[in-house]
Amino acid sequence: xxxxxxxxxxxRSQALAVPLIHRPRIDNWSTLRLLDQHDILAHATLxxxxxxxxxxxxxxxxxxxxxxxxxxSSVARRVSSWSSxxxxxxxxxxxxxxxxxDFWVSPFGQRCRIALAEKGIAYEYSEQELLGKKSxxxxxxxxxxxxxxxxxxxxxxxxxxxxxxxxxxxxxxSSPPLLPADPYARAQARFWAAYSDKxxxxxxxxxKLKGDAHAQARKEMLEVLGNLDGELGExxxxxxxxxxxxxxxxxxxxxxxxxxxxxxxFSLAEVAPRVAAWAARCGERESVAKSxxxxxxxxxxxxxxxxVYGIE
Amino acid sequence: MAGELKLxxxxxxxxxTRAKLALHIKGLSYENVEExxxxxxxxxxxxxxxxxxxxxxxxxxxxxxESSVIxxxxxxxxxxVGPSFLPADPYERAVTRxxxxxxxxxxxxQWARVFRVKTDEERAEVMxxxxxAVEVLEGGLKECSGGKGAFFGGxxxxxxxxxxxxxxxxxxxxxxxSGIKLIDTTKTPLLAAWMEHFCELHVAKTILQDVNxxxxxxKALQARMADAAVNN
Numbered sequence: 001x002x003x004x005x006x007x008x009x010x011x012r013s014q015a016l017a018v019p020l021i022h023r024p025r026i027d028n029w030s031t032l033r034l035l036d037q038h039d040i041l042a043h044a045t046l047x048x049x050x051x052x053x054x055x056x057x058x059x060x061x062x063x064x065x066x067x068x069x070x071x072x073s074s075v076a077r078r079v080s081s082w083s084s085x086x087x088x089x090x091x092x093x094x095x096x097x098x099x100x101x102d103f104w105v106s107p108f109g110q111r112c113r114i115a116l117a118e119k120g121i122a123y124e125y126s127e128q129e130l131l132g133k134k135s136x137x138x139x140x141x142x143x144x145x146x147x148x149x150x151x152x153x154x155x156x157x158x159x160x161x162x163x164x165x166x167x168x169x170x171x172x173x174s175s176p177p178l179l180p181a182d183p184y185a186r187a188q189a190r191f192w193a194a195y196s197d198k199x200x201x202x203x204x205x206x207x208k209l210k211g212d213a214h215a216q217a218r219k220e221m222l223e224v225l226g227n228l229d230g231e232l233g234e235x236x237x238x239x240x241x242x243x244x245x246x247x248x249x250x251x252x253x254x255x256x257x258x259x260x261x262x263x264x265x266f267s268l269a270e271v272a273p274r275v276a277a278w279a280a281r282c283g284e285r286e287s288v289a290k291s292x293x294x295x296x297x298x299x300x301x302x303x304x305x306x307x308v309y310g311i312e
Numbered sequence: 313m314a315g316e317l318k319l320x321x322x323x324x325x326x327x328x329t330r331a332k333l334a335l336h337i338k339g340l341s342y343e344n345v346e347e348x349x350x351x352x353x354x355x356x357x358x359x360x361x362x363x364x365x366x367x368x369x370x371x372x373x374x375x376x377x378e379s380s381v382i383x384x385x386x387x388x389x390x391x392x393v394g395p396s397f398l399p400a401d402p403y404e405r406a407v408t409r410x411x412x413x414x415x416x417x418x419x420x421x422q423w424a425r426v427f428r429v430k431t432d433e434e435r436a437e438v439m440x441x442x443x444x445a446v447e448v449l450e451g452g453l454k455e456c457s458g459g460k461g462a463f464f465g466g467x468x469x470x471x472x473x474x475x476x477x478x479x480x481x482x483x484x485x486x487x488x489x490s491g492i493k494l495i496d497t498t499k500t501p502l503l504a505a506w507m508e509h510f511c512e513l514h515v516a517k518t519i520l521q522d523v524n525x526x527x528x529x530x531k532a533l534q535a536r537m538a539d540a541a542v543n544n
Contacts, residue, residue: 144414144448144451153403156403158403158406158410159410160409160410160413162413163406163409163410163413164406166405166406166409167402167403167405167406167409170402170405170406171402171403183385183388183389183391184371184374184376184385184389186384186385186388187376187381187382187384187385187388190378190380190381190384191376191377191378191381194378194381195362227362
């Protein structure tokens with residue numbers, strides 16, 4: 001099945017993390033940066049494999065459908081200055097090609113995109129076909145799970161989103177760290193980042209299941225959100241003043257919350273008001289704005305999945 | 313890093329055993345507090361409000377919860393003391409972390425379901441999935457050890473050895489109780505060798521729970537669950 005929903009444009013930013021065409025061989029990765037859609041269509045003419053053709057067709061339809069929201073000139077200026085800061089940050093940083101095998105709406109993939117952006121690390125984004133036939137590269141890179149995200153670094157695969165985040169801290173020492181330095185603070189970060197996975201797991205049960213199972217999922221969701229709210233407290237971010245590991249782990253689930261709210265009949269603002277405010281605060285960050293899709297797109301995706309699974 | 317260490321746990325828990333293994337490997341002394349999970353202490357509930365479960369490591373009054381987080385914390389906080397649990401190389405570290413997640417998600421969490429599902433059919437299905445996961449883990453052991461030794465950490469034990477090590481007495485108890493070999497010499501020879509070598513270590517002999525005691529505990533637990541099922 002081809003992807004029928006083009007990636008949405010996040011309202012705040014103009015440059016989007018639009019899927020790049022994956023090229024198995026390329027000469028010089030070190031000057032790669034997030035490309036805008038025109039560059040992508042230009043690059044698309046270089047290859048002609050079936051996946052590429054599908055993606056190319058999808059992108060051209062995207063280009064014609066998509067009319068970017070009101071672009072103030074200040075937005076355009078902010079984005080272009082970010083791009084050049086990014087280039088400076090990346091000079092000498094990239095130690096071999098980085099390719100992220102990903103799927104546009106995956107919150108686990110988005111954790112990686114946000115982390116890479118926060119750390120100013122250049123990489124090639126490679127959109128994977130998940131609902132139809134998986135690419136050979138994905139199957140070879142992650143034979144155990146056949147899942148994204150997979151970060152290929154000089155051809156070697158790193159798998160599992162939180163493992164990838166840890167890896168980025170370990171392998172790119174001159175980039176701003178996601179995890180705090182203090183062992184106790186690190187332990188807290190690990191605990192809560194793992195805990196944040198529950199939002200997605202329970203949320204999935206909310207839209208998939210009915211009856212008692214649904215009621216149980218709703219109960220668990222309220223508990224989890226309440227715990228997260230308590231842990232965040234009055235802090236700006238989970239570790240304090242700085243955006244970090246737990247924030248990166250949790251924020252990609254935020255565009256899913258409106259759907260979960262509807263399926264679960266609750267309000268995030270009521271159940272976890274501080275998390276709601278934190279989500280808005282995170283959304284102001286360039287890395288987050290560029291990586292996440294609007295809730296409406298996520299909701300469309302859930303609706304499509306329900307059809308695929310034959311769920312009412 | 314000075315400061316008293318206190319471990320809230322139960323003797324039978326494989327997750328608590330992980331913490332004990334880690335503390336012992338680092339040569340750390342600690343106060344061992346045996347909790348009654350039917351009557352949880354105020355300290356346990358206040359230290360682990362999210363899960364109210366064991367193990368909890370309390371270091372200078374600060375609680376750390378979840379066994380894998382505790383083991384990593386012990387490695388971080390006592391970095392200069394004893395061996396490191398993780399490889400130095402970032403990529404090897406990532407491979408280790410990947411398989412640690414696999415152990416938790418596919419082996420441990422599946423196996424834990426055996427004790428929760430109600431029908432024999434469900435139990436058989438869960439056991440089947442657990443055994444399949446163990447076979448995949450055989451490949452993980454090969455990848456992590458890199459041919460350097462019997463352990464995931466190569467010729468010395470590391471993070472995954474500790475995570476899996478906590479379960480050894482339960483693996484043996486399961487074989488004794490049900491005849492099911494979670495780690496089968498013919499299907500998973502590397503893991504079988506791993507278990508043999510692990511059990512020969514001084515730390516294993518000191519820390520691992522007595523298998524017969526675990527068997528008795530499991531029998532009593534099964535009986536209680538059967539009673540509860542009848543009475544519901």
